[in-house]
Amino acid sequence: MSHQIDIEKVRADFPILSRKVNGHPLVYFDNAATSQTPKVVIDAIVEYYEQYNANIHRGVHSLSQEATDAYEQARETLRAHFNAAKKEEIIFTSGTTHGINLVANGFASQLKAGDEVIVSALEHHSNIVPWQMLCEKTGAQLKVIPMTNSGELAMDAFHELLSDKTKLVFVNHVSNALGTINPIETIITEAHKKGAAVLIDGAQAAPHIKADVQALDVDFYVVSGHKMCGPTGVGILYGKEEWLNKLPPYQGGGEM
Incomplete structure (x- = not known):
């Protein structure tokens, strides 16, 4: 039996969709870039500012404790x-780009000339430029997994690029441009065999795929709230405690 979606009920959850643009009810198709914000999220933000706006982890008064409890x-x-595995492995960021740069900055102390970092040809600029900057800073080399004519990663080439010099592999879970779902399980497993860490950009995947970071055995996973019906300016970096x-x-x- 087919499941019927009540489109008007869904639209009613998003106040902005009551707008008219060019004289017509707003139809918004750019959710892959930024999803719209449902009323329940807007209400939660308003409640925070109206009821317990205070510094977290920095006060002993009631509002600070309430804000801290909500944050945690x-x-x-x-x-x-x-x-x-632990909530301490979840770090709040300003978004996916912030999470990527945070990891790239940290790896500046882990890399040396001759080391290699692998990215893919399917990456967003936020997933390329930080690694280019990191390689310039450390003398490491940036290797790129090519893309096939069908818009998928050339996995044979990936296996050839992997070596004992590989220290970090970075790919997106789902391509922001093509929607390609990359074989991250294989990429993580093979990278770990060489002792390399793996960072996965889950910005486009997280709204559709519930990633299990322990099952994936991924070292880092980054997402943005604004692509998941959340507010702008927030995201998370998952990182293994080690x-x-x-x-x-x-x-x-x-909060450093």
Whole structure:
């Protein structure tokens, strides 16, 4: 039996869709770039500012404690969603790009001239430029997995690129341009055989695929809230505890 979706009921969850553009009801198809925000999320943001806006982890007064509890509950919710082993492995960021740069900055202390970093030809600029900058800084070499005519990664080439010099492999879970679902399970397994760490960009995958980071055995996984019906300016970096302890702090100050 086919499941009928009540389109008007779904649209009613998103206040912005009551707008008219050029005299017509708004039809928004750019969700892969930024999804619209449902009323329940807007209400939660408003409730925070109206009821318990305060510094987290920095006060003993009631509002600070309530804000801290809400913050940590959000972290636990995300830990459960992605099946991280510990909630401390979930780091709040400003988005996927921030998470990628955080890891790239940390690996500046792990790489030396002659080491290699592998990315794919399917990557977003946010997934290429930080690694180019990292290689310029450390003397490491950037290797690129080519793409086939069908828009998929050339896995034979990936296996040839992998070597004992490979220290980090970075690919997206789902391509932002083509929608290609990459074989990240194979990529993670093969990279680990060479002792390389793996960072997966889950920005496009997370709204559709519930990644189990423990089952994947991935070292880092990054997502953005604004592609998952969340607010802009928030995202998460999942990192295995052992790797988070190896990498130096990204910045100094509170919540470093």
